[in-house]
Amino acid sequence: MTSVGSEISAEAQQVSVRAGRVLRVGPLKPSLMESLSSNYDALVLPDGDERGAFLALHGESITAAVTSGRTGVDAELMDHLPNLGAIVHFGVGYDTTDVDAARARGIGVSNTPDVLTDCVADIAVGLVLDTVRQLSFSDRYVREGRWVAEGNTPLTRQVTGKRVGIIGLGRIGTAIADRLSGFRCPISYHNRNEIEGSPYTYASTPQALAGGVDILIVAASGGAGTKHLVDSDVLDALGPQGYLINVARGSVVDEEALVSYLSDGRLAGAGLDVFADEPRVPETLLGLDNVVLLPHVGSGTIETRAAMQALTLENLDQFLADGTLTTPVTR
Incomplete structure (x- = not known):
């Protein structure tokens, strides 16, 4: 006692x-x-x-x-x-x-x-616009005098109406979906479990999700349970007309596979705010005009x-x- x-x-x-x-x-x-x-x-x-x-x-x-x-x-x-x-x-x-x-x-x-949800969702939408419309590339094109020397840039694709898949429909994923709904984008998602009452379409695997979208956004938490959740099978399903956006953790994507797919045209482009070994970025990505690279600034506002x-x-x-x-x- x-x-x-x-x-x-x-x-x-x-x-x-x-x-x-x-x-x-x-x-x-x-x-x-x-x-x-x-x-x-x-x-x-x-x-x-x-x-x-x-x-x-x-x-x-x-x-x-x-x-x-x-x-x-x-x-x-x-x-x-x-x-x-x-x-x-x-x-x-x-x-x-x-x-x-x-x-x-x-x-x-x-x-x-919660306190960083809006800013990370904003940067995800910014990466979608920048990557698909090639805004950063076009800015460099003008600054380097190429507009005068070479004429107009190649045509890009529109964002409005594109099919968007989100891996990780938590606070941030939901905020991203809300924003892109304003672009009349059909939204689907993959979580470990389907969300009851969600207005968005559920996919049972990342590969199934990637196979039905034009833009795949990674907003899942990091850790051992999600390491390389986006692997070569998922990238294959996304295909050469697909775009990958990652505002989650670099570990969620098989970075070596991603570099290979972007280098040889098996993906249309990528917008990345996170990397596997920050602040080191794969050298190959630095020379690709179809990739937007940010230094992990999703929550980086005052x-x-x-x-x-x-x-x-x-x-x-x-x-x-x-x-x-x-x-x-x-x-």
Whole structure:
């Protein structure tokens, strides 16, 4: 039987754990890094040979880690943080964090959903327009003096009325679909499960989805479960008149296959905001005029990044106050 004294002791211990140190893992938005340093006295996880000594000295004192989808917290790092209670992500992505390992250890994981939905959906539509109408290519064509020297650019295809498939009809995928409905685009989608009541057409596999659309948009979450979900079979189904747009994670697409299909004309074009090994982009893509390349800027607006920072700190503050998270990852 547990005594009152031991109950109080356990409660005091939990408060003490939550009141431990905050650790920053990886680079973040400069103003967020400054806030973590000045307002939370956060420690910064070093790289290289210094990491072992740092964790030996500070590991037990750390109760919350703040990171991003670019860096994350793996199971090995968790092993060195025995009192870690929360992993707080700046951004919607968390595929670089071992969520299963965190859950097994009782560590909460949060991200910043909703606040970046509109901006990522906007950039997806921008990539559709740019890729299909070849806006970036046409801009380069004018700047390089080719309009004068070579005449008009080749004709492109219209976006209005094109059949659009979306892999991942979550918050962002739905916002993309809403926008492209305004272009009178028939929308279909693939999720792990069909969404009851959705106005859009469900496809049971990515390959089946790709075979019935002109433009395939990837908006699925990253992680082991979606790695290379868009493979050569899907690209074959999309075909030489099809366009691929990726605003999700580079890992969702077999990048090597994609480069091959774009190089030899088995795809009409691609608009990419994400890559498999950022910030490195396959050299071949740099020379292709049918590809639009962005440096992972889907959420890169002043308004959205400020909202992401605010929600990150709200999650951190709530955990430090009562051990819960504002927007926990529930999968």
